[in-house]
Amino acid sequence: MIRLMKSKNNSGEKEGTSVVNRRLFLRSAGLATSLGTIVISAACSDDDPDPMIPGTGDAVDLGSGDIGVLNYAYALEQLEAAFYTQVIATPYAGMTDAEKTILTDIRDHEVIHREFFKTALGDKAIKGLTPNFAAIDFTKRDAVLGAAKLFEDTGVAAYNGAGKLIKDDGYLLLAGKIVSVEARHAAVIRDLIKPKSADFAGDDILNGDGMDKAVAPADILAAVKGYVKDTITGANVGK
Amino acid sequence: MDIFKIIDDFQRIDGDALGRLEYASRRHFMNRIGSKVAQAAVPTLFASIVNKAFAQSAGAVAVLNYALTLEYLEDEFYKAGNAAANLIPASDKTIFTQIGKHETQHVAFLVKALGTSAIAKPTFDFKYGGAFGDVFTNYKTFVTVSSALEDTGVRAYKGQATALKADPTILEYALQVHSVEARHAAVVRRLAATVTGNAAMKGWITGKEGAVPAIYAGEDNMTQGGKDLKGLASKSDAAISEAFDEPLSKEAVLAIAGPFIKA
Numbered sequence: 437m438i439r440l441m442k443s444k445n446n447s448g449e450k451e452g453t454s455v456v457n458r459r460l461f462l463r464s465a466g467l468a469t470s471l472g473t474i475v476i477s478a479a480c481s482d483d484d485p486d487p488m489i490p491g492t493g494d495a496v497d498l499g500s501g502d503i504g505v506l507n508y509a510y511a512l513e514q515l516e517a518a519f520y521t522q523v524i525a526t527p528y529a530g531m532t533d534a535e536k537t538i539l540t541d542i543r544d545h546e547v548i549h550r551e552f553f554k555t556a557l558g559d560k561a562i563k564g565l566t567p568n569f570a571a572i573d574f575t576k577r578d579a580v581l582g583a584a585k586l587f588e589d590t591g592v593a594a595y596n597g598a599g600k601l602i603k604d605d606g607y608l609l610l611a612g613k614i615v616s617v618e619a620r621h622a623a624v625i626r627d628l629i630k631p632k633s634a635d636f637a638g639d640d641i642l643n644g645d646g647m648d649k650a651v652a653p654a655d656i657l658a659a660v661k662g663y664v665k666d667t668i669t670g671a672n673v674g675k
Numbered sequence: 676m677d678i679f680k681i682i683d684d685f686q687r688i689d690g691d692a693l694g695r696l697e698y699a700s701r702r703h704f705m706n707r708i709g710s711k712v713a714q715a716a717v718p719t720l721f722a723s724i725v726n727k728a729f730a731q732s733a734g735a736v737a738v739l740n741y742a743l744t745l746e747y748l749e750d751e752f753y754k755a756g757n758a759a760a761n762l763i764p765a766s767d768k769t770i771f772t773q774i775g776k777h778e779t780q781h782v783a784f785l786v787k788a789l790g791t792s793a794i795a796k797p798t799f800d801f802k803y804g805g806a807f808g809d810v811f812t813n814y815k816t817f818v819t820v821s822s823a824l825e826d827t828g829v830r831a832y833k834g835q836a837t838a839l840k841a842d843p844t845i846l847e848y849a850l851q852v853h854s855v856e857a858r859h860a861a862v863v864r865r866l867a868a869t870v871t872g873n874a875a876m877k878g879w880i881t882g883k884e885g886a887v888p889a890i891y892a893g894e895d896n897m898t899q900g901g902k903d904l905k906g907l908a909s910k911s912d913a914a915i916s917e918a919f920d921e922p923l924s925k926e927a928v929l930a931i932a933g934p935f936i937k938a
Contacts, residue, residue: 538877538878541877541879541914541917544910544911544914544917544918545879545914545917545918547908547910548904548907548908548910548914548915548918549918550908551907551908552899552900552902552904552907552918555902555907556900556902592854595850595854596847596850596851596854597847599836599846599847599850600843600844600846600847605837605840606900606901607900608836608837608840609833609836609837609922610899610900610919612832612833612836612850612853612920612922613833613899613919613920613921613922614918614919614920615850615853615854615857616829616833616853616854616856616857616860616920617857617879617917617918617919617920618854619853619854619855619857619858619861620857620858620860620861620878620879620920621861621878621879622858623857623858623859623861623862623878624861624862624865624878627862627865632766632767632769632770633769633770634769634770634772634773636770636773636858636859636861636862637773637774637777637855637858637859637862638773642777642855644780645780645781645783645784646776646777646778646779646780646781646784646852646855647784647848647851647852647855648850648851648852648854648855648858649851650847650850650851
């Protein structure tokens with residue numbers, strides 16, 4: 437969290453950087469294209485290192501089989517938990533009491549998910565990841581809720597895509613217990629952004645059969661790699 | 676619907692699916708779709724391929740027909756609600772129109788997938804034997820029943836996940852519908868909180884907070900993966916119960932849905 441705070445302060449101090457970061461984020465926020473694939477260009481790709489971001493990440497292998505799937509979920513929950521922890525630590529301008537209650541609830545759920553996976557994995561758990569939220573302007577409501585929407589929709593698509601990779605009945609049920617909570621988050625965040633619209637389960641994310649996305653780990657990891665400093669490999673997840 | 680993706684998916688289950696088409700190659704199939712004459716024939720052909728793939732597992736057919744029963748129920752409920760005069764306020768119309776659209780899509784998908792195995796639509800009684808007598812004239816009742824139906828749907832799909840493990844393609848479709856039911860449930864629960872003045876009702880389920888006790892029985896479970904999570908990360912019992920949705924068995928769901936079904 438110290439690193440998070442540091443990078444946030446950096447972007448807050450330098451207006452020019454902040455604008456660039458916002459633009460990168462807006463570009464990266466395009467989760468769903470008309471083709472239904474996930475296209476999130478990394479806000480900080482390998483060949484375009486952002487000098488604003490201190491520290492470097494480690495190589496993290498999620499492992500294989502069900503352990504790989506659980507570590508995959510643990511990795512995503514770590515990012516979500518860190519994101520909402522920051523949101524509550526440094527509320528955006530004009531955050532209403534109702535919004536704060538909702539975002540605090542979501543933070544708690546994500547922290548619980550993270551700690552649950554950490555406990556369940558025991559000594560097979562991957563390390564604590566170092567998030568990279570430099571592209572998110574935590575002072576702005578639009579930026580924060582836009583990022584929240586992206587993380588929640590991505591979480592839903594990730595769990596939906598991971599289901600068929602899980603071999604153990606108990607773990608499959610657990611994934612089911614969590615994914616619907618992520619979907620509830622996605623709907624509420626989307627309703628905060630555009631109240632009483634159709635966006636809570638919008639045509640931008642659902643297909644013509646009224647279904648959410650289901651996305652394979654490799655595509656999800658590519659989609660979130662701009663938000664984590666570590667290099668995560670999940671080639672054997674579920675195998 | 677991406678017809679080719681679905682055919683590809685079924686190919687994985689049923690390697691001979693395309694072989695049963697009148698023309699063996701995908702290119703021929705595409706050409707057939709492109710011609711006006713073929714357009715009429717395609718749905719039948721497609722349904723038979725899909726049906727063949729699904730028919731590989733009798734268990735999957737049973738689960739899909741169970742899902743279809745619930746989707747028929749939801750679809751008809753929203754069709755009636757959206758058509759009722761002076762029921763849904765203009766401000767909330769968009770939400771219920773969107774939900775209704777999805778339920779219609781879910782019914783259509785399941786009917787097509789099941790083909791000749793699809794059950795016929797039952798006759799429904801949304802007044803639930805009189806308990807919800809004013810469901811289509813009183814918005815409070817309508818929103819309450821809607822939230823209960825959506826939360827039941829979430830629990831019902833979740834309860835079938837492990838039964839679909841042998842049919843990974845169908846499991847994935849079920850999960851993709853399951854999360855949409857959860858999106859519906861969240862937004863309707865928030866409407867219900869406002870309309871009924873129940874501030875304890877959130878988009879997620881705190882303890883077993885919801886309109887109809889039987890539907891929320893067990894939602895306050897604190898044990899996950901064999902571990903009692905009480906006190907985890909110093910979070911409240913409320914937060915821990917909210918963080919996990921609980922499944923319901925088919926028997927429990929049908930007992931809840933039973934009074935809605937006349938025949």
